[in-house]
Amino acid sequence: MDSQPDTGVKERKPFWRAYLVLVEIEKAIAVILLLAILILTFGQVVARFLFHSPFFWTEELARFSYVWLSFIASVFVVAERSHIAIQLFENRLPRRIRLIVNCFSVVAVIVVCLMISIGSFHWLSETAQGRSSALGIPTGVLYGVVSISFVAMALHSVVVIAQIIRADRRERTQSDEQRRIRMSIGETAL
Amino acid sequence: MTILLIVLALLILLVLRVPVAFAILLPCLIYVVADDSLSMGIALQRLGATLNSFPLLAVPLFIMVGFVAERANMADRLIRALLTIFGRVRGSLGYTNVAGSLTFSWMSGSATADAAAMGSVMVPSMRRNGYEGSFAAGLTGAASMIGPIMPPSVGAILYAVLAGTSVGTMFVAGVVPALVITAGLCIYVYFYSRTRPHLTSEKIERKEAVSAILGALPVLLTPIIILGGILGGVFTATEAAAVAAVYLILLGLGTGWMNLSDLYKALVGTAATTGRVMIIATAGGLLAYVLAREGAPKKAAEALLELTDSPWVFLILLNIILLIMGMFLEPASALLISVPVVLPIALEYGIDPVHLGIIIILNLSIGLLTPPVGLVLFVLNTVTGVELREVIRGTLPALVPLVLVLLLVTYVPGVVTFLPNLL
Numbered sequence: 232m233d234s235q236p237d238t239g240v241k242e243r244k245p246f247w248r249a250y251l252v253l254v255e256i257e258k259a260i261a262v263i264l265l266l267a268i269l270i271l272t273f274g275q276v277v278a279r280f281l282f283h284s285p286f287f288w289t290e291e292l293a294r295f296s297y298v299w300l301s302f303i304a305s306v307f308v309v310a311e312r313s314h315i316a317i318q319l320f321e322n323r324l325p326r327r328i329r330l331i332v333n334c335f336s337v338v339a340v341i342v343v344c345l346m347i348s349i350g351s352f353h354w355l356s357e358t359a360q361g362r363s364s365a366l367g368i369p370t371g372v373l374y375g376v377v378s379i380s381f382v383a384m385a386l387h388s389v390v391v392i393a394q395i396i397r398a399d400r401r402e403r404t405q406s407d408e409q410r411r412i413r414m415s416i417g418e419t420a421l
Numbered sequence: 422m423t424i425l426l427i428v429l430a431l432l433i434l435l436v437l438r439v440p441v442a443f444a445i446l447l448p449c450l451i452y453v454v455a456d457d458s459l460s461m462g463i464a465l466q467r468l469g470a471t472l473n474s475f476p477l478l479a480v481p482l483f484i485m486v487g488f489v490a491e492r493a494n495m496a497d498r499l500i501r502a503l504l505t506i507f508g509r510v511r512g513s514l515g516y517t518n519v520a521g522s523l524t525f526s527w528m529s530g531s532a533t534a535d536a537a538a539m540g541s542v543m544v545p546s547m548r549r550n551g552y553e554g555s556f557a558a559g560l561t562g563a564a565s566m567i568g569p570i571m572p573p574s575v576g577a578i579l580y581a582v583l584a585g586t587s588v589g590t591m592f593v594a595g596v597v598p599a600l601v602i603t604a605g606l607c608i609y610v611y612f613y614s615r616t617r618p619h620l621t622s623e624k625i626e627r628k629e630a631v632s633a634i635l636g637a638l639p640v641l642l643t644p645i646i647i648l649g650g651i652l653g654g655v656f657t658a659t660e661a662a663a664v665a666a667v668y669l670i671l672l673g674l675g676t677g678w679m680n681l682s683d684l685y686k687a688l689v690g691t692a693a694t695t696g697r698v699m700i701i702a703t704a705g706g707l708l709a710y711v712l713a714r715e716g717a718p719k720k721a722a723e724a725l726l727e728l729t730d731s732p733w734v735f736l737i738l739l740n741i742i743l744l745i746m747g748m749f750l751e752p753a754s755a756l757l758i759s760v761p762v763v764l765p766i767a768l769e770y771g772i773d774p775v776h777l778g779i780i781i782i783l784n785l786s787i788g789l790l791t792p793p794v795g796l797v798l799f800v801l802n803t804v805t806g807v808e809l810r811e812v813i814r815g816t817l818p819a820l821v822p823l824v825l826v827l828l829l830v831t832y833v834p835g836v837v838t839f840l841p842n843l844l
Contacts, residue, residue, distance in 0.1 A: 261692035262685065268481060272663035276656065290475055297481065298472045301703070304696025305442075314440035315697050315751050317794060332437055339439040343446045346454070347465060354462025377469050 250390060257307040257383075264300040268293050291365040295373055302380035309340065309387045330399045337388050337395065344385035348378050424717045427452060427708075441754045445704040449711050464707060471706030472699060475659055476581065476588050481695040482662030483573040486643070486669055487529035488687040488694075493673035495640045496538035499524045502637035505630035509621050512614025514550055515560060518543045519606045522564035523571070526599065527644030528665070530575040532752075532789050535568035536561060536797045537804050544805040551619050554807040559815025561805075562790050562797045563823055564606055569752065569786045570779070571599035573647055573662065576756055576786070579702065580778040583709075583760040588658040589651050593841045594775045598783065598830050605822035639672055652844070698753045705757030718765040725766055732770040736831050739763065740784055747788020751796060755785045775841060776834045783827055790816050790823075 271293040278286050308314050316336070324332065355378060361370040427448045434444035453459045490496070500521045507513035507520070522539050529535055540561045547557035569576050572592035581588040614620045625633075646665045650656035656664060673679040679687075712718065729735060746755045759781065767777045789797040792813060802809045830836050 258689050258692065261696070262688045265481060265485070265688055265692050265695075268478060269485070269663055269666055272478060272482065272659060273667050276660045276664060293478055294473050294475060297478055298469050300481065300692060301472055301696055301699035304692040305700040306696075308693050308696045311693075313693065313697065314442065315701065315754055316438050316440045317435050317749060335437055336439045339434060339437075339447055340443045343443045343450060346450045347446075347461065347468075350450075350454070350461025351465040354460060354465065374465050374469050377465060 254307050254310045257303060257310075261300055261304045261307065264296045264303065267296045268300065271296070288365045291363055291368075295363070295368060298373065299376045299380075302377050306380050306383045306387060309384045309391065312391060326399065326402060330395065333395050334392055337392050341385050341388045344381040344388065348381040348385070351378050423452070424712065424715050424720075427711065435749075441750070442700040442704040445701070445708050445758070449704070449707045452711050467707045467710050468703040471703045474582055476578065476657075477702075479573070479578050479588060479659040479662045480575055480698070481691060482659065482666050483530045483575060483578070484694050485666045485688070485691040486573070486647075486662060487531065487534045488690045489666065489669045489673055489679075489684070490525070490528045490640075490643070491534060491538050492683045492687040493669070493678040495528070495669075495673075495678070496521065496525050497542055498633075498637045498640055500539075500542055501633040504622070505625050505633050509624060511618065512610050512620050513622050514543070514547045514552065514620070515610035515614060516607060518547065518557070518560055519564045519567075519603055519610065522561070522567050523599070523603050524641070524644075526568040526571040527647065528573075528640075528669075529568055530573045530578075532565040532568045532786055533796050533800050536565035536800045539565065540801045541804040544801070544807065550622055551617075553815070554805075555811040555815030556613060557815070558801045558805055558807045558812040559817070559819045560606065560610065562801055562812070562816045563609075563819035564603075565797055566783075566786050566790070566823055567599050567602050569782055570595045570602065572596065572651075573658070574782065575698070576752060576782040577778065578658065579753060579756055580760060580782060583757070584764055584774045584778060586774050586778070590775055590841045590844075591778055592648075592651060592658065593844060594779055594837045595782075597836050597840055598779055598826065601829065601836065602823065602826050605826050606819070609819060609822050639676075643669055701754045702757050705754075705761070708758065709761035712761065718762050721762060722766040722769045726769060730770075732772055733832070735767070735770050736772070736780070739767070739780070740827065740831060743781060743784035744787060747785040748791050749794055750785075750788070751794075752782070752785040752789065755788070756781060759785075773834060773838060776837045779837045780827075780831055783830060787820070787823055787827065790820060 271289045275286060275289045275293075278284065278289070305314070351374070355371050355375055362368065363370070363373065430448040430451075431444055434447060435441065439447070450461075450464060453461060453464045500517060503517045503520045503524070504513070507516045510516065518539060521543060522535055525535055525538055529538070540558065544554070544557045544561055548554050568574075572595055574592065574595055577591040577595055578588050580586075581591040643665050646668060647661045650661040650664065651658055655661075670684065674681070674684065725735065725738075743755075743759065746759060750758070763781065764774065764777065768774070789795050792798065795816075798809065798812050798816065801807065801812050805812075807815075
């Protein structure tokens with residue numbers, strides 16, 4: 232589990248406020264998809280028992296919702312920096328090295344996201360022409376949401392880098408202050 | 422050579438704290454780009470295809486069941502009922518702790534959820550009644566191992582989908598090992614409390630006892646829906662999860678044990694956990710594809726078979742490797758990475774896939790109790806306030822019964838396969 236998400240801090244600047252709202256919206260979309268899975272699967276059971284004929288489309292829609300849910304949830308998890316990672320020597324690293332490692336790990340995320348979203352753009356627009364068997368949902372839509380999720384993850388990651396640098400700067404000024412306090416104590420003591 | 426580079430890149434990225442999913446994806450995507458016959462479209466399709474499966478739908482639904490049960494304080498109710506049952510037996514709180522984990526495990530499929538739910542209630546009350554904090558925390562940690570083995574188990578679902586076995590069979594196969602762990606920990610509590618005569622708890626009024634037991638009964642209907650439904654052939658695992666989730670949500674809201682805002686929080690938590698685990702599953706799907714394309718499992722199997730043709734030796738090696746892997750990786754990620762490689766090798770040795778699945782899940786779960794990245798240790802430290810050093814000290818003796826169970830499960834396959842074969 233990662234360090235406390237920086238998004239919880241009360242922000243006055245409109246950009247950060249809008250950003251927090253965006254993350255909340257993503258959470259709401261994920262919850263709606265989750266409820267859709269629950270209701271569709273439960274509905275399938277009810278249909279089987281009451282009408283002895285399961286709906287033919289519920290399973291497919293539930294499966295698709297699941298694909299979308301997983302990737303959209305991954306988007307706000309990126310914003311909260313709580314994707315599963317190995318946390319070795321978390322606090323023992325010197326501040327500067329920690330900053331570099333933290334930024335590197337986010338840059339790696341951005342590279343992956345861009346490779347997938349840009350790389351699949353051609354395939355999505357040209358080749359993915361099929362439709363799903365039950366509902367006729369185009370393949371492009373099913374995988375398009377996945378592709379867009381990776382774009383969103385890349386954008387969130389850029390914000391995360393900004394947050395890391397801000398947190399680092401705060402820490403640095405704090406330690407400067409502490410140094411100044413220490414020095415002033417030293418001066419009075421002398 | 423290619424395989425070695427991919428695995429090496431993966432390890433370096435993991436150490437540099439790149440999130441597991443992306444540490445897997447980066448070398449795999451570079452492989453896809455470097456190979457002219459592959460396109461990024463195939464990568465995207467692989468990612469989506471891993472999730473596009475009905476049995477896997479059970480994962481978010483069972484995670485939901487666990488989150489709702491936790492938000493509605495259902496563990497609390499179970500513990501109160503169990504306390505009245507164990508009453509004034511010496512060490513009763515210890516037994517209640519283990520039995521509480523057992524009952525809660527029927528609703529939750531992960532060790533961390535179990536440890537959080539039991540730790541916050543049981544550890545403070547055990548300390549108040551004269552148990553050492555390290556023993557209380559260690560016992561809770563060890564008992565949380567029942568969660569990932571006893572159905573419903575998220576690990577079992579993931580394994581079943583990866584290995585192409587049925588989720589129901591994997592669930593049933595976990596029952597006996599989980600009960601053996603429970604028994605082992607009860608023996609551990611017995612030996613601990615034998616020399617400590619002060620470990621009794623207060624007498625409970627009859628009226629209070631009846632209300633505590635009645636209060637837990639509706640909660641206990643959940644495992645009946647899940648286990649009874651699946652074993653009785655009424656539901657598939659996914660359907661059972663949906664029915665249980667709907668039941669628990671209605672129960673929680675209807676009784677006022679939670680409000681709508683609690684429910685929303687439980688759902689956001691479910692979605693986040695699903696996202697965290699399933700993006701690793703998708704990345705693992707791509708990794709398995711790349712490794713299989715390079716013939717990695719076959720080569721590893723050949724190398725191992727040259728080394729030894731005894732399944733016993735292979736299982737020892739497997740246990741050691743998995744325990745080490747579990748020390749560094751969270752179980753779901755480790756499972757998703759290891760199964761595609763290990764399964765074909767194990768089949769060469771004639772090992773039953775269901776048996777292998779329980780061995781893998783148990784091994785990787787034990788890693789949750791060991792430093793440096795034992796998640797359960799950190800969870801217990803956070804929810805109980807017992808110092809991390811003390812938590813670890815208390816967990817060490819509790820690992821003994823767990824490792825004994827692991828050896829039993831590994832070398833007496835009947836413990837695992839007996840029940841599924843009956844059905």
